[in-house]
Amino acid sequence: xSPTRVxxxxxxxxxxxxxxxxxxLPGVEVxxxxxxxxxxxxxxxxxxxxxxxxxALEAGVPLILQPERVRRATTEALARLSPDLGVVAASGxxxxxxxxxxxxxxxINVHASLLPRHRGASPVANAILAGDAIAGATIMEVVRxxxxxxxxxxxxTPVGPLDTTGVLTDRxxxxxxxxxxxxxxxxxxxxxxxxxxxxxxxxxxPKLSRADGLIDWTQDAEEIARRVRAFHPWPLAxxxxxxxxxxxxxxxxxxxxxxxxxxxxxxxxxxVLTSLLPGRLARAVVACGRGSLALLTVQRPGKRPAExxxxxxxxxxxxxxxxxxxxx
Numbered sequence: 001x002s003p004t005r006v007x008x009x010x011x012x013x014x015x016x017x018x019x020x021x022x023x024x025l026p027g028v029e030v031x032x033x034x035x036x037x038x039x040x041x042x043x044x045x046x047x048x049x050x051x052x053x054x055x056a057l058e059a060g061v062p063l064i065l066q067p068e069r070v071r072r073a074t075t076e077a078l079a080r081l082s083p084d085l086g087v088v089a090a091s092g093x094x095x096x097x098x099x100x101x102x103x104x105x106x107x108i109n110v111h112a113s114l115l116p117r118h119r120g121a122s123p124v125a126n127a128i129l130a131g132d133a134i135a136g137a138t139i140m141e142v143v144r145x146x147x148x149x150x151x152x153x154x155x156x157t158p159v160g161p162l163d164t165t166g167v168l169t170d171r172x173x174x175x176x177x178x179x180x181x182x183x184x185x186x187x188x189x190x191x192x193x194x195x196x197x198x199x200x201x202x203x204x205x206p207k208l209s210r211a212d213g214l215i216d217w218t219q220d221a222e223e224i225a226r227r228v229r230a231f232h233p234w235p236l237a238x239x240x241x242x243x244x245x246x247x248x249x250x251x252x253x254x255x256x257x258x259x260x261x262x263x264x265x266x267x268x269x270x271x272v273l274t275s276l277l278p279g280r281l282a283r284a285v286v287a288c289g290r291g292s293l294a295l296l297t298v299q300r301p302g303k304r305p306a307e308x309x310x311x312x313x314x315x316x317x318x319x320x321x322x323x324x325x326x327x328x
Contacts, residue, residue, distance in 0.1 A: 137176030
């Protein structure tokens with residue numbers, strides 16, 4: 001039997017486990033990878049390949065295409081390879097109908113949410129923002145409407161109380177890749193079917209912007225804590241301290257409401273987190289619109305992130321200060 005000829009579409013680190021799953025499957029041949037163009041990265045600004053391109057080069061994939069947009073020339077180049085199936089994992093490209101029609105066994109996508117919940121560009125961050133207890137990956141058929149295709153399979157994972165978008169994305173990426181390894185051979189052999197999504201359950205996960213990271217201390221402490229986790233590693237939750245940017249990498253919501261204006265930093269009860277987070281101390285607590293927020297890991301410009309105990313050893317003036325609600 002001839003191998004299933006697969007074209008893989010993906011760009012960020014999230015997609016690498018799925019690419020490797022395809023490469024490792026017996027009876028599957030990855031004939032091409034389509035990824036984003038090399039972009040300037042780091043202090044040097046030198047162009048760097050996407051993580052998927054780097055993995056594809058390491059694996060010796062015979063053809064790597066990097067179009068800014070998928071046009072007919074891309075479709076024609078792929079059609080000459082006689083592909084059977086397309087696999088997508090966060091490619092960053094819009095796939096037009098002429099491309100989708102080039103695959104006899106269609107195109108499937110490893111999406112980082114439990115569809116129909118959180119369709120869109122930032123599903124993991126939005127799952128954390130919404131306070132979801134469960135997240136996961138969905139393998140679906142690709143259609144022209146964003147993330148609206150019929151569902152083939154799903155896998156779930158609990159959202160931990162300290163899970164950031166970065167941590168949760170890595171876990172979902174590996175779970176989705178393992179699910180893909182199960183599903184792809186069955187889908188290629190037409191041994192499984194898909195189920196339409198329930199349109200009444202759809203929620204959307206728009207792309208994040210840098211402005212999303214600005215903290216409003218009049219909000220509920222629980223909401224701010226979710227934002228800190230959701231916006232890590234980007235755009236990061238930020239406020240101001242002494243008219244300078246001040247970044248929160250990790251925080252914990254407390255139910256106690258402080259008798260102080262929102263944004264005021266007060267010394268906390270060292271033992272309050274002992275039973276909740278062993279080894280963590282509520283040394284600095286910020287008044288919020290409701291409840292309060294224990295700062296756990298923070299960062300000032302030009303410095304590395306520091307746990308609050310270490311940070312206060314060098315800057316006790318944080319206690320008693322008022323953090324700004326806006327950062328220009």
